Amino acid sequence: MSITVITGTGCYIPPVIKKNSDFVPGKFYTENQLPINVPMPDVIEKFRLITGIKERRYAADNVSASHMAAQAAKLAIEDAGIDAEQIDQIIVAHNYGDVLHGAIQTDTVPSLASRVKHQLGIRNPNCVPYDILFGCPGWLQGLIQAYSFIKSGMAGTCLVIGAETLSRVVDVHDRDSMIFSDGAGACIIEQKETAQLSGGVLGTCTRSDCMEELNYIHFGSSYAPEKNGDTCFIKMKGRKVYEYALKHVPAAMKACVDKSGVSVKDIKKIFIHQANEKMDEAIVKAFYALYDIEDVPALIMPMCIQWLGNSSVATIPTLYDLVRKGNIDDQQLNPGDIILFASVGAGMNINAVCYKHI
Template structure:
């Protein structure tokens, strides 16, 4: 039976970017060797991205998730053994199965303590994960949840396609949520429309031991942009309405860090000043499901986000999926 007086409250945040930082100029030089022309100016003007980080050849998605999770657990001041729900939002899992969440559980040394599973909603994955963990906690099915967004998108990029390969990077972000009678995750809204699946996809599958179809990311940039700016405003307003908030009640907007123009458009539509939007896309590019928790952790650790403030997170990704949550930090 649901216990309506329970909230899922954020106890700690953590993030991790791989050590290999690739500037726009370094990427442009590499692409030039393959006959692909681009430049720092071209990338910055269209995306706001200055650099991205790529995982080392021997680093897996669960490796990135582990470091972000350890930092979040340390910030939360909890025993890892108290975690009885692990969710990893990822589109780049270590294996077909088992889930990356199970692999992370093992690396954290947690044994047979609640559920662990992956959430696949691409760039909306962390928003989906927060809403799912919130539901588990409010229902009493979990008490302490670890929600992670982790990606190694560099592994699925076609470096002959400058419209996509300049956009993405690798990284991980994590939050620890715990049952509380104080306000925490106040409201969420989630949506999907599979009729748009072709405008952003990696349309490959394993068949007979080999990849059938394409294992590279494919994107119709203009179609994605148009859809994103439309649904992000609507889902943000829906989540705010559920929380009985107005946009001006929000202290910080943390949109999916994909493209500065989409992010600025969303802030304008909500009537929020740009200085109340957390922007980290310039340093790590689009890290898909990792981007929101990465930005959240940066803003918490540099002191911008303080206890008692209201945060709106929102994401949109392949599927097509989109979602938002209002969080009283």
């Protein structure tokens, strides 16, 4: 019997801490370029109550997304106990490539995956590196893609990474700039032949809505009236994103669980994209409501957004690595635990993976 399992994980948490109070000297504007005439401490406190974010991490000036990706990858490879030369595919999820500190231009040629392969010193020409752009669900979609290649027999070992430096593409005059952060997370996923173990990936689900939802998250001009409109930054229609996520993510999570043939009552942990604390809590509550379960199980949803912010594709693999290695208080994984991964983001895209921990 063959199973497809995650055998190693790693993450890179940047050293630069940006606290909420660091935004007090700034000036925020509305999307109509009108000043927000509310004291900054009040704006920031309201932000904390909604998102749960108290601080976030930014990459050091001399560190790029591909550098963070390679560091997370090294830890995952070491954790899996494999030779990097045996990796068949390197899949790097990101949205903006490498962005130099002080610049806004993205750099994606060569691909970040190729840069990671170079930094890892992998010479095997049969190791294929490529990038995936899928919004915040990119790492999870990379995991789904790796699983598909392994199931088809076209790969045996894949390295899947999510890395981003969102701090370099934010508009400092937009309140939403306080949400975003930097980081990287990685995993090794392999095919294992075993007569004793059962587990690994049990089922997947992906959905995309690209009509009126297309520009809920997009690149746009600064909200500051004095800024050059030709320079673009990450922009988000927060209310639209919230409504979309609450409407569709719980259903996708349920579809994944039902497809996997497990009971919702057997789920031990839900690793959801760390986008917004209140939104994530509402999504999980709505998910259980689809099974007519009113009370969400205690400690079902680990979180790290409070101190790491929203690092897009890096949130889930980073959180999973932290819990897997016992680095989140009151959160742990045990062999046989059923896990549900879920994410939502630009596209608009949604995905979910049901997984049995070994």
